[in-house]
Amino acid sequence: MEINSNIKAHLQFPAFYLFFIMFGVQTGVGIMGAPKYIFIEAKQDSWVAILLAYILLIIIVSVMLLILKQYEDADIFGIQVDIFGKWIGKLFGTIYILYFFVNLLSILLNYIEVIKVYLFPTISSFILGLLFIILIAYCVLGGIRTIVGMIFFFVILTQWILFLLYDPISRMDWSHFSPMFQASFPEILQGTKATTYSISGFELLFILYPFIQNKDKIKLPLFLGLGYTIFNLLLVTVISIGYFSPVDLADLDWPTLSLFKNVSYSFIERLDNIIIFEWIMVILPNLVLLMWGMTYGMKRIYNVSQKSTLYIASIMVLILIIFIQHDKQVTMITDTIAQFGFWLLFVYPLFLLPIVLIKKKWRRQREDEKN
Amino acid sequence: MRKRTRPTKQGNSVLPIAINELEQLLQDNFPNNPDLTFSIYHHHGKIMAVFYISYMVENDKIENYILDQSLKMKTDWSTQTLLNEIPLSSGKTNTSIDDVLYGLLLGKVFLYVEQEKEIIEYVLLNKDKRSLEKAETESLVLGPKIAFTESLITNLNIIRWRIRSTDLVLEEIIVGKKISREVRLIYMKSVANEKDVNTMRQRLKDLDVDEIEDSAVLSQYIEDSSFNLFPQFDTTELPDRFSYAITKGKVGLLVENSPSGLVAPATIFSFLESTEDLYMRWQAGSFLRLIRFLAMFFSIVVTPAYVAVITYHYEIIPTQLLLSIGESRAAVPFPPLLEALLLEFMIELLREAGARLPTKVGQTMGIVGGIVIGQAAVQAGITSNILIIVVAMSALASFTSPSYLLGTTVRLIRFPLIFLSGILGFFGLMFGICFLIIHLLRLTSIGTPYLAPLYPLSLQDFNNVFYRLPFSLENKRAKFNIPKELVRYSKKEAKKKQDIDE
Numbered sequence: 001m002e003i004n005s006n007i008k009a010h011l012q013f014p015a016f017y018l019f020f021i022m023f024g025v026q027t028g029v030g031i032m033g034a035p036k037y038i039f040i041e042a043k044q045d046s047w048v049a050i051l052l053a054y055i056l057l058i059i060i061v062s063v064m065l066l067i068l069k070q071y072e073d074a075d076i077f078g079i080q081v082d083i084f085g086k087w088i089g090k091l092f093g094t095i096y097i098l099y100f101f102v103n104l105l106s107i108l109l110n111y112i113e114v115i116k117v118y119l120f121p122t123i124s125s126f127i128l129g130l131l132f133i134i135l136i137a138y139c140v141l142g143g144i145r146t147i148v149g150m151i152f153f154f155v156i157l158t159q160w161i162l163f164l165l166y167d168p169i170s171r172m173d174w175s176h177f178s179p180m181f182q183a184s185f186p187e188i189l190q191g192t193k194a195t196t197y198s199i200s201g202f203e204l205l206f207i208l209y210p211f212i213q214n215k216d217k218i219k220l221p222l223f224l225g226l227g228y229t230i231f232n233l234l235l236v237t238v239i240s241i242g243y244f245s246p247v248d249l250a251d252l253d254w255p256t257l258s259l260f261k262n263v264s265y266s267f268i269e270r271l272d273n274i275i276i277f278e279w280i281m282v283i284l285p286n287l288v289l290l291m292w293g294m295t296y297g298m299k300r301i302y303n304v305s306q307k308s309t310l311y312i313a314s315i316m317v318l319i320l321i322i323f324i325q326h327d328k329q330v331t332m333i334t335d336t337i338a339q340f341g342f343w344l345l346f347v348y349p350l351f352l353l354p355i356v357l358i359k360k361k362w363r364r365q366r367e368d369e370k371n
Numbered sequence: 372m373r374k375r376t377r378p379t380k381q382g383n384s385v386l387p388i389a390i391n392e393l394e395q396l397l398q399d400n401f402p403n404n405p406d407l408t409f410s411i412y413h414h415h416g417k418i419m420a421v422f423y424i425s426y427m428v429e430n431d432k433i434e435n436y437i438l439d440q441s442l443k444m445k446t447d448w449s450t451q452t453l454l455n456e457i458p459l460s461s462g463k464t465n466t467s468i469d470d471v472l473y474g475l476l477l478g479k480v481f482l483y484v485e486q487e488k489e490i491i492e493y494v495l496l497n498k499d500k501r502s503l504e505k506a507e508t509e510s511l512v513l514g515p516k517i518a519f520t521e522s523l524i525t526n527l528n529i530i531r532w533r534i535r536s537t538d539l540v541l542e543e544i545i546v547g548k549k550i551s552r553e554v555r556l557i558y559m560k561s562v563a564n565e566k567d568v569n570t571m572r573q574r575l576k577d578l579d580v581d582e583i584e585d586s587a588v589l590s591q592y593i594e595d596s597s598f599n600l601f602p603q604f605d606t607t608e609l610p611d612r613f614s615y616a617i618t619k620g621k622v623g624l625l626v627e628n629s630p631s632g633l634v635a636p637a638t639i640f641s642f643l644e645s646t647e648d649l650y651m652r653w654q655a656g657s658f659l660r661l662i663r664f665l666a667m668f669f670s671i672v673v674t675p676a677y678v679a680v681i682t683y684h685y686e687i688i689p690t691q692l693l694l695s696i697g698e699s700r701a702a703v704p705f706p707p708l709l710e711a712l713l714l715e716f717m718i719e720l721l722r723e724a725g726a727r728l729p730t731k732v733g734q735t736m737g738i739v740g741g742i743v744i745g746q747a748a749v750q751a752g753i754t755s756n757i758l759i760i761v762v763a764m765s766a767l768a769s770f771t772s773p774s775y776l777l778g779t780t781v782r783l784i785r786f787p788l789i790f791l792s793g794i795l796g797f798f799g800l801m802f803g804i805c806f807l808i809i810h811l812l813r814l815t816s817i818g819t820p821y822l823a824p825l826y827p828l829s830l831q832d833f834n835n836v837f838y839r840l841p842f843s844l845e846n847k848r849a850k851f852n853i854p855k856e857l858v859r860y861s862k863k864e865a866k867k868k869q870d871i872d873e
Contacts, residue, residue: 014827119683120683131798138806142809153826154805268687268689274684280801
């Protein structure tokens with residue numbers, strides 16, 4: 001297996017789109033329920049926890065960039081093979097792929113559950129799953145260009161939802177935030193940890209990096225995209241805390257959706273029911289990029305054609321959707337993947353960086369000796 | 372006329388040949404053909420044959436210039452003297468009998484003096500065509516009204532007169548193995564993107580079909596993706612629209628016997644452009660273009676959304692409005708899905724009948740269909756008035772597309788969307804819209820992304836695609852076409868302001 005991935009020029013996209021990719025792939029089902037989980041841990045100081053999460057995010061992504069820059073044109077699969085050797089490197093790559101798979105499954109299951117709870121209690125999960133899989137497969141078959149375009153479009157097409165927040169903002173009770181700074185530091189950290197599921201997705205940078213055309217201009221769109229995700233998360237969390245009473249917020253399942261319940265006009269009301277469906281556009285970038293990451297990873301590691309991975313993974317997702325019907329199972333999968341994701345996304349790169357740096361140094365020394 | 376570069380087959384030529392042998396040869400190649408005129412003349416002991424297909428050529432020219440002149444000649448007949456004496460400019464010599472046979476079909480007249488080594492040919496083609504008329508399928512309020520005709524020569528004449536520049540290239544490519552037809556590849560040498568020209572030329576040359584029926588058929592042979600819903604070539608019968616695209620760096624095709632030209636690369640937005648936007652003031656032009664974009668979106672979404680809301684999501688309608696909708700639907704026996712499909716079907720019937728019937732009857736059709744049936748259907752309690760408004764509006768919106776092909780696609784898309792909405796409510800509708808967007812993203816037109824300049828994003832090309840600015844601000848061609856010359860005129864000159872009293 002080659003360490004560098006040698007992407008053809010016509011498959012590369014400008015760094016500019018990273019803004020949309022980062023926001024699109026981070027924002028998904030997580031943000032629907034995030035205010036609740038952060039609030040349970042950090043109470044009215046949740047906003048501190050989110051700001052802390054941004055700092056953490058910046059550190060982690062900088063570390064990722066640093067790792068990637070040690071190589072010419074490599075992705076995580078190549079790097080791991082280079083660092084840990086063929087067997088362990090491939091094993092670690094496989095762990096990433098499995099993580100993508102379970103993450104994709106958890107997003108789909110969560111969203112299907114929302115639809116069932118809110119609107120169609122009797123609809124078959126299989127039908128919804130099938131329609132999603134059709135969209136995912138159709139998009140992935142178009143290749144990376146189509147995927148980037150899809151993310152770009154869907155991110156732009158969902159921005160109108162933000163305007164509707166004027167209504168809950170106007171009804172906020174600011175006294176919910178006082179007294180400030182009551183949470184202890186461990187509580188804040190717990191709150192930060194609760195955000196990890198809703199800000200995961202940036203790990204795909206590890207795979208997308210070789211596909212970027214102008215790598216020298218990567219920083220601005222990348223960190224702006226991450227910042228925009230955090231801004232949205234902060235916005236809905238702050239509004240949720242001000243809008244709902246503290247007792248209710250801890251009980252609500254999807255506080256972000258409930259924010260829109262009261263927006264009404266003389267010709268339309270209950271906009272939350274429309275926004276649930278608009279959320280398809282919010283989660284599709286997640287699903288598609290995760291699926292693509294899987295197919296691409298399988299191709300890099302095991303040289304399996306992307307199409308066959310796509311079809312097999314699609315069928316597996318569909319079968320699992322039929323069997324996982326209970327909301328407790330869905331919560332369990334989500335919790336497990338959130339826990340696992342925390343270690344894989346936020347901790348693992350910190351360990352990887354020193355190894356990469358040492359290996360590079362060691363290699364340079366050896367070359368010097370040779371000369 | 373382009374000079375034929377085909378090498379002359381001197382070696383296996385049958386010439387020189389006796390006149391009666393030549394006649395026999397022609398008869399063998401055109402069996403049972405009473406239209407081949409083969410006449411023999413004697414003069415100063417020389418024998419000459421003149422042959423042509425009588426209705427393919429201009430007979431009076433043959434009589435006045437060829438026969439009259441040659442029979443009055445003082446000198447002996449030979450290839451050289453005939454070419455010299457006959458006062459026609461298109462005279463050439465030919466030695467290949469295959470060329471002669473094919474030339475007969477192109478309206479050529481052939482002269483052969485017995486025992487000469489070459490046959491003389493004159494192009495005197497007589498092609499019957501309709502006269503230039505006003506455009507019917509794409510009508511304009513402002514601007515030139517002239518439309519292409521079925522005659523390629525006439526169309527080329529119009530284009531040359533519109534773009535009088537040596538830059539304009541009209542490449543001839545013959546398409547069709549069994550029944551060949553002339554296709555012209557048209558582009559501006561110094562502007563058009565080389566890659567586009569080469570792609571187009573390559574696709575035309577690689578095309579291995581027995582015949583092409585029309586330019587619309589040709590476009591389906593050479594398009595990027597055959598299974599796509601959307602047209603990938605701009606089809607237009609307006610020379611001004613055609614030449615506008617050419618001068619902005621696109622590549623055009625004209626096909627013999629077809630009254631519509633093809634332009635590529637096309638984007639979905641180019642189908643919604645009309646040259647009329649240019650002839651208007653820029654504010655009005657931008658406004659009209661915007662209206663067309665909205666109309667397309669509206670036309671696709673509004674009926675499915677109605678079906679979804681009425682079937683599943685009536686909670687989003689405020690009580691007051693819900694009451695009036697309920698009232699109008701009270702007597703309707705059908706579920707919303709069936710009701711909407713029925714009405715959409717009726718509108719399509721009206722449109723199709725209107726298109727097929729003669730113009731005079733067509734107008735009555737609209738009145739009968741639209742007013743009488745619509746009114747009666749509501750009174751009979753088969754449909755609700757609100758749905759009639761919705762369906763009529765969406766049909767109207769789809770007719771605002773300047774391109775008939777795109778309008779048809781838009782109307783076609785509605786049906787699966789209505790179906791999805793009727794089954795799964797907004798979920799189905801969103802599924803359909805997402806699918807459509809991905810579908811469009813995957814599409815290209817001779818290699819150019821179909822959604823350019825939206826994706827790949829190119830903000831400076833938004834001008835002239837989504838809106839129009841005054842000409843002093845738009846001095847560039849569309850960048851996503853990658854034209855050889857991006858700048859049309861100097862912006863500095865255009866923006867130069869004069870002081871008050873200068």
